[in-house]
Amino acid sequence: MSKDIVKPSILPGFMELIPTDQILFNKMLDIIRKNYEKFGFLPVDTPVIEKTEVLLAKGGGETEKQIYRFEKGSTDMSLRFDLTVPLARYVAGHYSELNFPFRRYQIGKVYRGERNQKGRFREFYQCDIDIIGNGTLDIINDAEIPSVIYSTFKELGFEEFTIKINNRKILNGFFQSINIEDSASVLRAVDKLDKIGIEGVEKELEDFGISKDIVGKIKEFISIKGNNQEILSRLRELEIDNEVFIEGLEELTTVIKYVELFGVPEDNYAIDLTIARGLDYYTGTVYETFLDNHLSIGSVCSGGRYDDLATHYTKQKLPGVGICIGLTRLFYQLMEASIIKSTDNSLTTVLVIPMKGYMDNGVEVTNELRREGIHTQIYLESGKMGKIFNYADKLNIPYVIVIGQEEVENKAYSFRDMKTGEQKSLSLEEIIKCLK
């Protein structure tokens, strides 16, 4: 073949890992999945491609510009840009086959043609859980979600992280009480607090035409600090006579009580009245999760409660609560900040190296190890021992077994710990005992 060589490159904004990093990435995916399953969430796997009219039923905005949309034949189709819209479509479509409350998890890739910049990806994994009620969904569900976040991040190896909890009704009720109509805009401004600071928020609010007096009240409100019980007391003391506010405060009080009961340590969750979550569809509880020592990474797990999941696809009322971990971006940031490292990762425990003429014995030993469930690779090529040791080293394979004449005659094999360089002569039974 004398064809031209095509440069083997991928599109910008796509993450592709070398195997040692991929092992670490998969380990994190597995931990997330295992935790979701431990809490009774059921797996769902929806198509990556959907009908555009279905994906965009909610319509326009930023999403429509970012979406990968195309035609095949006469069909207008698009790649999913999140897992929430497919969930809504799924629950509406399979309504009669599902049992409510429906707990589902989905882990999969989604696509957004965002502007290309460092740390932003156009293809990325989302790891979602949601609990969907049929008509109603008890508020205690909102308290169980943080216990899933806690369990997951704890097992991912994090100790110091805080799940920040708020309730949109408290914000909305408060805004109503001070006669602010466009609470969505105010919420969006408040949501930027971390990025633009209190003065930035003040300025944005004044730009909306809100009076200095009212801006002062907002500033005072979002400055309420203290431990969870203190904040709840302060909110009660405001004696705001607004139904929505009162409902939100009741909900938050219940959620905080049960988050504790669900075993989340006090250090790992906190009410934060400035958390609003920009997305329109949250209506009650909202969450964001921060690594205490790496706040600049932003929220590593967010979500909240919504009144109705699938208004665009069904008349059934389907309230729900859920969260999402954007693992691709998180993984990238954790690697960049050296919070995680992929050194020493290996799925393979041992490399069997048969010397020239001892392939048959090598295969037999390999079979025996695999029968014992030990992840084993056999080196089938010819080559110098130093080169093969180097190969094992680069793959982080912790042990090698060398098999040659001496080994076969004495039924004792050279068993080498690649980390320490220590080499012992052991029987196969002893090696298996060692490796297990």
Next chain:
Amino acid sequence: MSKDIVKPSILPGFMELIPTDQILFNKMLDIIRKNYEKFGFLPVDTPVIEKTEVLLAKGGGETEKQIYRFEKGSTDMSLRFDLTVPLARYVAGHYSELNFPFRRYQIGKVYRGERNQKGRFREFYQCDIDIIGNGTLDIINDAEIPSVIYSTFKELGFEEFTIKINNRKILNGFFQSINIEDSASVLRAVDKLDKIGIEGVEKELEDFGISKDIVGKIKEFISIKGNNQEILSRLRELEIDNEVFIEGLEELTTVIKYVELFGVPEDNYAIDLTIARGLDYYTGTVYETFLDNHLSIGSVCSGGRYDDLATHYTKQKLPGVGICIGLTRLFYQLMEASIIKSTDNSLTTVLVIPMKGYMDNGVEVTNELRREGIHTQIYLESGKMGKIFNYADKLNIPYVIVIGQEEVENKAYSFRDMKTGEQKSLSLEEIIKCLK
């Protein structure tokens, strides 16, 4: 919101499962992955979208018609239609970061806009392994692959299946020896033997303008039967003086010897001289795997040896051997034929049901069970007991624990086996012992 309701449908040719089926599907995916890892294969996860010029570097044919191709901005991109082309691109692009022989597995979705028909999917999972050598790759690798197939299908629950093995060089050499030039066309005809029968093959060959005499020889050749050693003997007895044939026969002899040594039982593999694999790039060993009692399903796992993986992307010579399981289609067929069933599938072991007023105790019991690693769901809604039992039943959750006044006072909980209906009063310790 008074928007119109959009029908929550998916595109034709896409598989979407309800959770009980998805659990079974995922269980199969996990078994495949676990087996691939046990044999030392490393994970790779390439983007679903690639540059069209990269994906189609090999060029045209059926593939180009089926591909999902589109533009975003000025970029011509396409969805991957298999995992082999991305592997070639990956190995060429990451050449200096990889260690050879490079064993990789990839499990992911691929896309082909095939004509819509029952059992054919436009989005489907492929589960691939390949071993890539740098310049050379020992023939014994070709013998290890069937042991991976064996281990995987055995653990998937199959007993009676046959890995059919052949070597393209034997076929090519034989065709050369009878002066057939366009062996590719003849191979394609032979490959259809299962579908069109021996007469169909004869007819196709005659249509190519091959003489009756030669067609007779081909017929005789592909009719060679017997056990593996008998077939090898028969091939030797042909005394065909053709280098390619002799090389193929030597390779096949070695492969068969080592397949046995790698522990594959004789019942589970067989030389089959009619297996050719339509794909052009196989150059040596080829495999197809059949469920003995369900031959109509066709091959459930196929692959083979190729001389050079990435000719379009690099000048490095990269020989390899690999196989693929197309799980989406296989799952569909196994379900259709009732070979697998999704009844009784549950990831959740127990449902905790707190009676009115006993939510706090319910949460505590739930925490305790989860701490013990038991997959536990807590029922947080209000509702009649019969309805909740029915919920557990529909989700196939095998056990429920009911917590009410009596239970809390006596520290003994109603523990119900949902299958037998048996209900016992047990302490939490006893329940944990039971569930573990």
